[in-house]
Amino acid sequence: MRISKVGVIGAGTMGNGIAQVCASSGFDVTLVDVSEQALSRAMSVMNSSLDRMVNKGVIDEYARSEALKRIRTSTGIESLSGVDLVIEAASEAESVKGAIINKVDEIVSDSAIIASNTSSISITKLAAASRKPERVVGMHFFNPVPVMKLVEIIAGLQTSEQTLTAVTAFTADIKKTSINVKNSAGFAVNRILVPMINEAVFVLQEGIASAEDIDQGMRLGCNHVIGPLALADLIGLDTLLAVMEVFYDRFNDSKYRPAPLLKEMVEAGYLGRKSGRGFYSYENC
Numbered sequence: 249m250r251i252s253k254v255g256v257i258g259a260g261t262m263g264n265g266i267a268q269v270c271a272s273s274g275f276d277v278t279l280v281d282v283s284e285q286a287l288s289r290a291m292s293v294m295n296s297s298l299d300r301m302v303n304k305g306v307i308d309e310y311a312r313s314e315a316l317k318r319i320r321t322s323t324g325i326e327s328l329s330g331v332d333l334v335i336e337a338a339s340e341a342e343s344v345k346g347a348i349i350n351k352v353d354e355i356v357s358d359s360a361i362i363a364s365n366t367s368s369i370s371i372t373k374l375a376a377a378s379r380k381p382e383r384v385v386g387m388h389f390f391n392p393v394p395v396m397k398l399v400e401i402i403a404g405l406q407t408s409e410q411t412l413t414a415v416t417a418f419t420a421d422i423k424k425t426s427i428n429v430k431n432s433a434g435f436a437v438n439r440i441l442v443p444m445i446n447e448a449v450f451v452l453q454e455g456i457a458s459a460e461d462i463d464q465g466m467r468l469g470c471n472h473v474i475g476p477l478a479l480a481d482l483i484g485l486d487t488l489l490a491v492m493e494v495f496y497d498r499f500n501d502s503k504y505r506p507a508p509l510l511k512e513m514v515e516a517g518y519l520g521r522k523s524g525r526g527f528y529s530y531e532n533c
């Protein structure tokens with residue numbers, strides 16, 4: 249099947265990056281969020297991101313304005329009728345995603361594919377919320393989407409070969425590289441990455457080193473391009489906590505318990521870059 253129109257649900261950190269990348273690759277994009285404020289923030293984030301690309305000579309002014317022209321925003325999920333692929337990138341909660349899939353099912357054609365960008369929730373479980381479970385698949389993008397090359401493609405038990413073939417081709421069309429991963433909590437990359445970040449929070453909480461030293465240690469000692477706590481701020485502390493809670497619940501293993509400091513920071517609303525404060529302050533950024 250040919251994909252030309254894409255719907256993205258959730259205009260937060262990931263949704264706006266996914267919308268930008270799809271539009272930059274020539275796809276018409278409808279970006280949907282329940283929050284008008286999230287949509288206008290997303291437009292301004294995409295504007296700035298494309299501006300930076302023009303300034304760095306990655307794209308020209310024409311490509312920038314063409315990409316922006318291909319994106320429309322809406323607070324009504326009904327605006328997704330007629331899209332060939334829906335990429336769900338709403339908040340990491342099973343109830344939210346299940347309800348979205350239910351609703352999308354009523355709106356899109358039977359041939360449309362529904363992909364979830366979930367970081368940790370079972371694709372098999374999400375597919376079970378759909379009338380057409382064979383058309384549900386995981387497409388796990390990485391943050392920041394315009395920069396990061398990888399997409400993990402995850403087949404649920406019900407996902408058809410045809411769906412996998414279509415999203416693999418689409419991933420190449422948006423100039424990303426895909427890897428195929430089995431449906432397991434956190435898939436491959438987050439299963440390794442998120443417990444590492446959680447452990448960095450334990451190291452901070454136990455006073456073993458400061459946030460700056462932990463990050464410096466991992467950059468200079470392990471050649472990571474970004475320290476785990478700065479990365480936590482980029483990802484969003486609420487998202488990380490949700491992922492650890494899924495691991496803890498799913499694997500029933502105490503090694504996945506979320507760090508108490510991570511929980512407390514989320515309770516305080518210190519969510520990282522998106523709230524202006526996390527392990528570092530971004531109030532003047």
Ligand code: NAD
Binds near residue numbers: 259286340389390487
């Ligand atoms: P976010 O909190 O930045 O944005 C989520 C957006 O979803 C918000 O704007 C919210 O208003 C919107 N939303 C909530 N319920 C909705 C609904 N019913 N309909 C439409 N919009 C709705 O979250 P995020 O970091 O962009 O994460 C989104 C998804 O991507 C999550 O599943 C997360 O696990 C996954 N993910 C996140 C990262 C990351 O680094 N942040 C990386 C890969 C995958």
